[in-house]
Amino acid sequence: MSNIFSRRSDAGEAEPNELSEIRASRSSSGLPVKDLSNTNPTNVGLDWDSSDLISLATKDNIFYYPEPRGLYRAREAISDHFASYKRNMPPDNYFLCASTSEGYSWLFKLLCDTGDAVLVPKPGYPLFQHLAELESVQVLTYKLEYVHPSGWYLNLDELSFILSEDHGRRIKAIVVINPSNPTGSYIRKGERTAILDLCEKYDLALIADEVFFDFPIDENVERKTFVGEDRVLTFALDGLSKRMGLPQLKLAWITISGPSQKVSRAKKRLDLIADTFLSVNSPIMNALPFLFEHETAFLCKSLGRIRQNYAVYLEILTGKASPHRVLCCQGGWTALIESPSYFEEDKIAQRFLEEKGIFAQPGYFFDIDNGVHFAFSLIIPAISACCWCVEYRDFFEVLENS
Numbered sequence: 189m190s191n192i193f194s195r196r197s198d199a200g201e202a203e204p205n206e207l208s209e210i211r212a213s214r215s216s217s218g219l220p221v222k223d224l225s226n227t228n229p230t231n232v233g234l235d236w237d238s239s240d241l242i243s244l245a246t247k248d249n250i251f252y253y254p255e256p257r258g259l260y261r262a263r264e265a266i267s268d269h270f271a272s273y274k275r276n277m278p279p280d281n282y283f284l285c286a287s288t289s290e291g292y293s294w295l296f297k298l299l300c301d302t303g304d305a306v307l308v309p310k311p312g313y314p315l316f317q318h319l320a321e322l323e324s325v326q327v328l329t330y331k332l333e334y335v336h337p338s339g340w341y342l343n344l345d346e347l348s349f350i351l352s353e354d355h356g357r358r359i360k361a362i363v364v365i366n367p368s369n370p371t372g373s374y375i376r377k378g379e380r381t382a383i384l385d386l387c388e389k390y391d392l393a394l395i396a397d398e399v400f401f402d403f404p405i406d407e408n409v410e411r412k413t414f415v416g417e418d419r420v421l422t423f424a425l426d427g428l429s430k431r432m433g434l435p436q437l438k439l440a441w442i443t444i445s446g447p448s449q450k451v452s453r454a455k456k457r458l459d460l461i462a463d464t465f466l467s468v469n470s471p472i473m474n475a476l477p478f479l480f481e482h483e484t485a486f487l488c489k490s491l492g493r494i495r496q497n498y499a500v501y502l503e504i505l506t507g508k509a510s511p512h513r514v515l516c517c518q519g520g521w522t523a524l525i526e527s528p529s530y531f532e533e534d535k536i537a538q539r540f541l542e543e544k545g546i547f548a549q550p551g552y553f554f555d556i557d558n559g560v561h562f563a564f565s566l567i568i569p570a571i572s573a574c575c576w577c578v579e580y581r582d583f584f585e586v587l588e589n590s
């Protein structure tokens with residue numbers, strides 16, 4: 189075998205799994221795939237009116253003013269916008285990037301040398317492995333554990349044990365997802381304090397991914413942003429992809445806070461990284477002040493959808509006689525369903541797709557390694573959520589009786 193390629197790009201040549209093959213072959217034979225896990229906001233009826241995106245076409249875009257952190261007027265617009273949420277950060281503490289995925293890659297470059305590690309939650313979303321591997325960074329996991337019906341808890345003993353055993357001090361950062369994907373759990377108050385204590389003790393950075401922060405299922409849920417956290421060097425990630433349902437416009441941001449000396453050094457280094465790529469395009473930066481005018485409308489529409497769909501899943505799949513559990517979800521775009529293990533999870537997913545034409549992401553996609561779980565989207569149209577969930581329930585009834 190030729191070794192012309194890097195090991196970190198090996199995953200590009202991995203064989204697709206059986207479920208993806210079945211899906212691809214259905215699509216290529218013209219058979220419909222009803223995607224119960226679809227979280228692409230641009231094809232679930234939450235898309236924007238094109239007239240609201242007209243600000244992308246201003247003549248300001250003829251000029252190029254390279255700034256590593258992104259155009260000042262765009263950072264000022266974000267800073268002003270979040271002041272109304274009481275998340276006050278000066279424009280100079282924002283770094284604009286094309287996506288939160290890119291934000292992670294910059295932070296891994298900033299914090300990690302080859303072979304260093306970051307700690308991420310498990311279950312967690314699968315992109316992490318690739319994001320880290322492509323930067324030659326190792327992924328170590330700490331567990332989120334589920335207690336029904338109160339929700340997910342971070343295993344703090346395990347987290348602190350992992351850190352105490354890291355004698356070579358290769359772990360550079362703890363990543364928290366607030367709320368997490370796919371668990372939908374916000375970081376609790378006691379968890380937050382313990383994580384900050386650990387970051388202080390082991391001199392670690394904290395990366396807080398808050399792309400779903402403003403999508404709480406219940407308005408009164410306990411939640412607190414990490415934006416502006418000053419105890420430890422903190423990077424909070426957010427962007428237009430989720431908060432405005434505009435992944436195609438490619439704009440996200442990192443906010444930096446923490447002890448002033450560390451923040452100032454981190455900024456200088458991130459300036460170098462960002463300046464090397466200058467990856468954010470001017471039209472989106474120039475349009476930002478106008479796009480924010482539509483944020484409330486998008487949030488209201490999507491929150492209504494999310495809450496309605498979660499209630500629908502609960503209604504269809506819970507009840508004394510139901511073999512299913514809809515796991516407690518506090519926020520975000522995904523609900524996890526736990527179902528009886530009549531077969532292996534992957535086989536169930538394959539049969540569901542072949543027999544009903546419905547695709548649902550199985551729990552192992554997210555590193556859930558016990559029982560049978562499926563991730564149901566909370567942003568698909570309410571009618572699809574209802575009909576496909578009924579089909580899911582009926583499908584399991586047939587499995588039970590077969």
Ligand SMILES: Cc1ncc(COP(=O)(O)O)c(C=O)c1O
Nearest residue numbers: 287288289313369399427429440
């Ligand atoms: C928790 C979380 N963070 C970040 C992302 C990626 O967002 P972006 O489109 O900004 O790269 C995702 C994508 O689903 C996600 O689930």
